Amino acid sequence: MASPEALAAVVTAKYCDALPLYRQVDIFGRGGLSLSRGTLANWCIKAGNLIKPLVKAMQKHLLSEYSLCADETRVQVLDEGDNPSSNSQMWVYRSNEVSEQVVVIYDYQAGLVQRNSSRAIKVTYSATVTVFMTVLKVLLLLAVGHMPDVNTMKH
Numbered sequence: 193m194a195s196p197e198a199l200a201a202v203v204t205a206k207y208c209d210a211l212p213l214y215r216q217v218d219i220f221g222r223g224g225l226s227l228s229r230g231t232l233a234n235w236c237i238k239a240g241n242l243i244k245p246l247v248k249a250m251q252k253h254l255l256s257e258y259s260l261c262a263d264e265t266r267v268q269v270l271d272e273g274d275n276p277s278s279n280s281q282m283w284v285y286r287s288n289e290v291s292e293q294v295v296v297i298y299d300y301q302a303g304l305v306q307r308n309s310s311r312a313i314k315v316t317y318s319a320t321v322t323v324f325m326t327v328l329k330v331l332l333l334l335a336v337g338h339m340p341d342v343n344t345m346k347h
Contacts, residue, residue: 199239202232250295254285261286269302 194202205211213232220227254260264281283299 194235194238199235199242202235203239206232206236247297250297251285253293253295254287254297257287257291259288261288267300 202213202216205216206213213229213236216232217227217229262283262285264283267280267282269280281301283301285295285297285299287293287295
């Protein structure tokens, strides 16, 4: 089992410093520590599970904000079934620039359809800010497991 310091070091190197796990394995190996890439990947997964309550609290905070920022970037993941050029997305949600508590959440979504049918949604961008903010609110509500009221989406 990894220590909290080891988990923090591996996750920080991977997600903040863009250091792939295979390179971290080589670095640990030069120091005499034999770890597999699978072990480090499992540590990252476990660290993600440990912070789920924190992410939920951050989502709740974002939903309480007057406005927020969001961006979607398409990503190609090599091991996503038969179609390695699938349309997966990395979403980033951020509190606005005047928010007292800055919150940033990254949310990876494999394909255009969400993980379960009650949260399925396809997103089309619109030049209208009102529609854009409505879509963001719906996405955040779906991300925390709430089905939005259709009447709140009327213009």
